[in-house]
Amino acid sequence: MHFEFTEEQLMIRQAARDFAQTELKPGVIERDEHQKFPAEQVKKLGELGFLGMMVSPQYGGSGMDAISYVLVMEELSKIDASVSVVVSVNNSLVCYGLEKYGTEEQKQKYLVPLAKGEKIGAFCLSEPEAGSDATSQRTTAIDMGDHYLLNGTKNWITNGNSASTYLVMAQTDATKKHHGINALIVEKGMEGFTIGPKENKMGIRGSDTHSLMFTDVKVPKENRIGEEGFGFKFAMSTLEGGRIGIAAQALGIASGAYELAAKYAKERKAFGKTIADLQAIQFKLADMATEIEAARLLCLKAAWLKDHGKSYTQAGSMAKLFASEVAMRTTVEAVQIHGGYGFVKEYHVERLMRDAKITQIYEGTSEIQRIVISREILK
Ligand code: CAA
DSSP states (O other), X not given: OOOOOOHHHHHHHHHHHHHIIIIISTTHHHHHHTTOOOHHHHHHHHHTTOTTTTSOGGGTOOOOOHHHHHHHXXXXXXXXXXXXXHHHIIIIIIIHHHHXXXXXXXXXXXXXXXXXXXXXXXXXXXXXXXXXXXXXXXXXXXXXXXXXXXXXXXXXXETTTTOSEEEEEEESOGGGGGGGEEEEEEETTOTTEEEEEEOOOSSSTTSOEEEEEEXXXXXXXXXXXXXXXXXXXXXXXXXXXXHHHHHHHHHHHHHHHHHHHHHHHHHOEETTEEGGGSHHHHHHHHHHHHHHHHHHHHHHHHHHHHHTTOOOHHHHHHHHHHHHHHHHHHHHHHHHHHGGGGGSGGGXXXXXXXXXXXXXXXXXXXXXXXXXXXXXXXX
């Protein structure tokens, strides 16, 4: 067992760290306040190859491993989780699914520009009445011979407006339940496809979350991913990798808050000494550091399993469950260590605390992760 990164992984981590400091940190408070999508920053990440990190170079990607993906997600999320969620969705839920299950034509047409970062993708599973219960899709894709007629609404879609390519899960044959669901590639601009207003969210406010409405959208048959009825398995399989990305996002939010809290504790004076000299603060920092290290190891273990072609269903859900809870606990404590300063925007930790919450909700709530883990350990 080796607890060391390769030279390449270290270089990638350093590149992400530098990018976060120079490109993401300036303006992060303003983007959060005004809910501004980080278009410029995402474009630059695309140019650096971070939007198709794990895609083979044959399809315009960077051909990196999942360990590097975890390192990059942690570094970006320390500074701006509204940016890292774009990286996560594009890599894990869109590029991965297209590369693994798409046809050669779909890869050339859709994957290549997504992997190069020329376009952004979105993954559309959640509905107003189907979030955790993902088999209860109400969006329909009626088989019309050479195309599907798509009708319905998708909710909480990350990259909802900024994307050009949407992977949409829809029910074609309700009598077959989840075996009747298809995954379809939908393009922005297709007739009958409209995008609702941006959600006004508590956290990751820069990210672009919208409802999508489909009214008699004609989706060509060649845009179906996999065999007829493969859509639910497609969604579950891509979400497994997505959970590693969100676990690493939660890890980054936690480690970002911890680093700020430790720095502040060494500077802030109270009772004639720095607050880092107080055992009450030392114990908090010790707990934070320990939990963050455990979360990091879970993320890396899940990524390692993925890189070695082994099952990572359980490991990915464990990483997401634990890291998201660590993100919540750590950010709350980071605000506490900052005292009154923690409650104001300039000190960053209040934003990290708001951002942390979504990691317990999207790509499967903590309750869903517990379902996945318990099924794996009991089967
Ligand atoms: N890979 C492949 N297939 C899988 C799978 C996996 N990981 N997990 C389940 N399946 C298959 C099962 O084998 C089964 O197929 P068969 O009937 O052929 O055997 C089928 O899927 C149904 O499985 P279940 O009976 O386990 O389904 P269920 O109804 O009990 O639900 C669930 C399982 C785990 C609760 C699932 O519904 C789930 O993960 N829900 C959460 C959905 C979710 O994460 N939504 C997030 C939205 S996306 C998002 O947030 C992105 C974003 O914008 C950031």
